Amino acid sequence: MSLASRSPRRVLRAAALLALTAGCARNTQTPPNAAPVRDQRVGLKAGLRDAGEAISNLGMMSTTMSPPGFAGVTNSDLAFSGKYAIQGNYNGFMIWDISNPSRPSLVKSYLCPASQSDVSVYKNLMFVSAEGLTGRTDCGTQGVQDSVSTVRVRGIRVFDITDMTNPKYVGNVQTCRGSHTHTVVEDPKDRENVYVYISGSAGVRSPTELPGCANSNPDNDPSSSLFRIEVIQVPLARPQDAKVINTARIFEGLTGVTRHADPVDSAAAARAAARPDGGAAPARPARAGANMRGGGPTQCHDITVYPAVGLAGGACGGYGLLLDISDVKNPVRIDAAADSNFAFWHSATFNNDGTKILFSDEWGGGTQPRCRATDKPEWGADAIFTIENRKLKFHSYYKIPAPQTALENCVAHNGSLIPIPGRDVMVQGWYQGGISVFDWSNPAKPFEMAYHDRGPVDGTKAVSGGSWSVYWYNGAIVSSEIARGLDVFELKPSEFISQNEIDAAKTVHFSELNAQGQPKMVWPPSFALARAYVDQLERSKCMSADRIASVRSTLSATEKGNSASRQTTLNALSTQLAGEAASSCDADRMRKLADAVKNLSVTS
């Protein structure tokens, strides 16, 4: 087990550092000769609008406060559609035009309270999660005082966003536990519908408020609202008719999962498992509701689907689940992991190849300070697994390396992959721990490459703030800051990452993005892509300096040359590189380079 955050290399890093007081849209410049000093994230000045800031290998392009009615209320998750970023807020949502990342402009703010207003898009539709008790069918701001009420919305709100300046509230799908988060998933075999998986672990509603809800033990009551995820079908032609079509019981039989990091007493575990009840019997007198409380996760917190590989990662109570979603309507559990260092499995991110998965542990629900010097690096962190024969295999933890104060809520939270070819790179929000860009290509040794952090929102008491989620979208790093609005960053070249790698990342374009529905990243042919692989081979020292120089020179010459000779030269180079791959210490990357060069010749 490698605790990445203990690596002294990363604490004493010759990173470019910039301490700034908060402003608005601005240009930043990296000082040429930054010295290795203690982590600049330590000791930042507190303040809502004028907090001290530390930034490394990122450029801050803009920070934009939420508009009145939304400022001062929690900003939540993000979704993207075309040039728009849609930002959830406990009072509704905001639509930003981010085509100029240095100056996002507000297109629409839509007042319609619901916590936590996590948002997703699918073509002209938008879905918003409602879990709290205050959400109303009429979007009223007065809350719902009655403990049982038919005006309460807990579930999914559906909007038509054909006109971004005028979203239309189409309808709701009410669910028994509301929706903490949700996941949009497309069924390639079904063009008429889109599907939404509902996650949420709040209490079950009264059947008087929503008929059919049952807070009961599913062993005795098959209609129990517990131990299941709801699958909603949304007819694209009539989204107002969206409804729950399945309640997948993906938690059944979740016993005997060995928890990583526990002292294993295999003999005792075997004896327990051999008992007729599988060792899960409650060792105390049964009482109403007792079994279901101890019977494992009754819901997921978040599910990330990766349709390209037919898998989903479910972060469900005390478990990380691997689900087969090849039948979208019927997700099936294929493996589960538990870890005594993990409190509450929060979310999942696959690598692009679908061979690894990273789960985060939102210990304390995101409201607690879990990044103090006294908090262990493996607590409230990410856990990195490889997927081998459809089983999860643990490798390491990742946590931001800079300690935060007791006034800053901080724990692993939402992030996304950055499409750096040939590497697994991710940007992740850590609430008031800021944002962290890290490489987890080697699952045993993740390391940080860039960050941004502010001081506490308030210097006198703990006030919620920080990055709820941060995602790479078409070249920009967009962060939803709970208390401070919308932040946009750009990734800068450093000792960890080259300009070519960044340029290659920017060639990947999506027409929309929900981080919970991972798209496969595919790099179109570009000289940046080929050069990115060359830079990586230089870094891994798996290509000689002479060969690197000659490949770079050939690429430059062909980029400038005429198309006829270009094709011949690139084909020849590709063939040579493919031939050299076998003897390289990084054969796979050599082949990727050869392919990238070949594809250049085809398209040029």
Place this chain on the structure above:
Amino acid sequence: MPLHFRALPAVVLLALSATGCASAGGRASPAAPVGIAAMKHTPADAQFMSGMIHHHAQAVLIAKWAPTHGAGADLQRFAERVVVAQADEIVTMQSWLRDKGEPVPDATPGPMRMKMAGIEHDMLMPGMLTEADLKQLDAARGVAFDTLFLTFMIRHHEGALDMVETLFAAAGAGQDETVFRFASDVFADQTTEIRVMQQMLDARHAKR
């Protein structure tokens, strides 16, 4: 790597006035609270937060016994997490009560002083250990401590779940964002922990 102290001034400080911060949608002036920001808390909310302070304080008290009472390694790890988690949550509850102008109880691990029909009396929150329970647990060591601790703490956690359910059943309760989120987190975390404790308890029963 050599240290270039002369390069330190490269740490650039920029002071930008907040008034220069014209953003697309926002104005600098704070608006009156709307929607979730304007929700009023109820006596049920305040009672939940006050009662849970004592409830949490007792969990912290007994979890701190794990290292001194010969608890198993897995239970010690679990208990350490309970200490960190619930001590932090006590700060959250006290801070919320202070912000709302409500009385802020000290984190004493005993009963809560409540006023009912004009008469003050002391009441243990659901699932809490009695004085006799505490004495029994404090006297136990090793596996006996583990078994007793887990049995008591499962009951203690179930009491917390009961408190959350009572809160959400009260009219007007949980409209406050912090209360809803905090109570929901307690529910989710402690549900998960009950499961973990049951596994530890099962493993100990299986050994016999």
